[in-house]
Amino acid sequence: xxxxxxxxxxxxxxxxxxxxxxxxxxxxxxxxxxxxxxxxxxxxxxxxxxxxxxxxxxxxxxxxxxxxxxxxxxxxxxxxxxxxxxxxxxxxxxxxxxxxxxxxxxxxxxxxxxxxxxxxxxxxxxxxxxxxxxxxxxxxxxxxxxxxxxxxxxxxxxxxxxxxxxxxxxxxxxxxxxxxxxxxxxxxxxxxx
Numbered sequence: 001x002x003x004x005x006x007x008x009x010x011x012x013x014x015x016x017x018x019x020x021x022x023x024x025x026x027x028x029x030x031x032x033x034x035x036x037x038x039x040x041x042x043x044x045x046x047x048x049x050x051x052x053x054x055x056x057x058x059x060x061x062x063x064x065x066x067x068x069x070x071x072x073x074x075x076x077x078x079x080x081x082x083x084x085x086x087x088x089x090x091x092x093x094x095x096x097x098x099x100x101x102x103x104x105x106x107x108x109x110x111x112x113x114x115x116x117x118x119x120x121x122x123x124x125x126x127x128x129x130x131x132x133x134x135x136x137x138x139x140x141x142x143x144x145x146x147x148x149x150x151x152x153x154x155x156x157x158x159x160x161x162x163x164x165x166x167x168x169x170x171x172x173x174x175x176x177x178x179x180x181x182x183x184x185x186x187x188x189x190x191x192x193x
Contacts, residue, residue, distance in 0.1 A: 001032075001034055001098040001099050001172075001175060001176070002034065002035060002098055003034065003035040003036070003037050003061070003096055003097050003098055004029060004034050004035075004036065004037065004097060004098065004099045004100070004101055004175075005037040005038065005093050005094065005096070005097035005099070005100045005101070005116075006025065006036060006037070006038045006049055006100075006101050006102075006103060007038070007039070007100065007101070007102045007103070007105060007108075007109045007112040007113050008022060008038070008044070008045035008046055008049060008102065008103035008104065008105045008109055009044045009045045009046070009103070009104055009105035009106055009108075009109055010039075010041055010043050010044040010045075010046055010072065010105075010108075011043075011044040011045070011105075011106070012044050012045060012048070013044075013045065013104050015134075015135055017134055017135045018045060018103070018104045018134055018135070018137070019045065019048050021103060021104075021132060021134040021135075021166075021168075022045040022048035022049040022052065022103055023048050023049070023051075023052040024052075024168060025049055025052070025101070025103065025132060025168045026048070026049045026050070026051070026052025026053040026055075026056065026058070027052050027053075027056045028168040028169055028172065029053060029058060029168075030052075030053055030056035030057060030058035031056075032172055034058075034172075035053075035058065035059040035060070035061060035078075036049065036050060036053045036058065036059065036060045036061065037061045037062075037063065037093055037096045037097045038050060038060070038061075038062060038063075038093075039062065039063065039064060039089070039093070040062025040063055040064030040068075040072075040073055040074055040077070040080055040081075041062070041064065041068070041072040041073065041074060042072060042073065042074035042075070043072050045103050045104065045105065046072075046074075047074065049103065050062070050074055050077065054076060054077070054078075059078040059079075060074075060077045060078050061077065061078055061079045061080075061081070061096060062074055062077045062079070062080045062081065063080075063081045063083060063089050063092045063093045063096070064080065064081070064082055064083070064089065065082075065083055065084065065085055065086050065088070065089050066082055066083070066084055069082055090112060090115065093112075094116055094119070094125070097127065098127055099127050099128045099129070099130070099175050100112075100113060100116045100117075100127065100128070100129045100130070101129075101130050101131070101132055101168075101171060102130070102131050102132065102138075103132050103134065104134055104137040104138075110141075113129060113131070116129055117129045117161065117162055120161055120180065121158045121161065123180075126180035128161075128163060128174070128175040128178040129161060129162055129163065130162065130163035130164065130165070130171045130174065130175065131162065131163070131164045131165075132165065132166065132168060132171060133164050133165065133166050134166060135166075138164065142164065145159050145162070146159075157181045158181065160181075161180070161181065163175065163178070
């Protein structure tokens with residue numbers, strides 16, 4: 001893995017553990033000789049993870065839509081790609097990355113990690129996806145995913161594509177041994193029309 005995309009909040013959140021985890025993830029990436037790809041902001045957890053990477057001598061690559069540049073863009077990154085739209089931002093971040101990690105965040109973070117997880121389920125990429133479950137932040141999401149499996153909306157093999165740990169080193173270890181599932185997506189499903 002040369003580059004990992006990190007999705008996270010533009011807010012620092014209410015618990016200082018989130019900020020500490022973002023910084024710890026940044027230094028862990030540098031220690032593993034992995035470059036950061038992220039949303040290009042200098043605020044919230046986005047700024048924390050990028051600054052930790054830069055402070056440790058690593059490479060931080062931002063991708064940001066034009067409309068956010070004047071408001072939140074980080075001015076000291078290794079590289080900053082400015083794109084026309086949010087859709088192009090997400091596509092470029094995915095194209096540049098070999099894996100994906102979500103730190104705590106809001107709607108955008110949730111949408112980004114579930115989109116790349118969906119792409120993996122559809123076989124559009126074989127890249128690992130994970131949650132850095134800081135202070136149990138994602139516990140309710142994980143409970144929901146278990147419910148979705150039990151109710152027949154998510155196959156267990158696809159749920160298992162999402163790696164989870166509170167420790168960034170452990171998450172990277174899980175990524176290194178990841179093999180994408182090869183299930184037939186539509187096998188055994190009944191048509192309703």
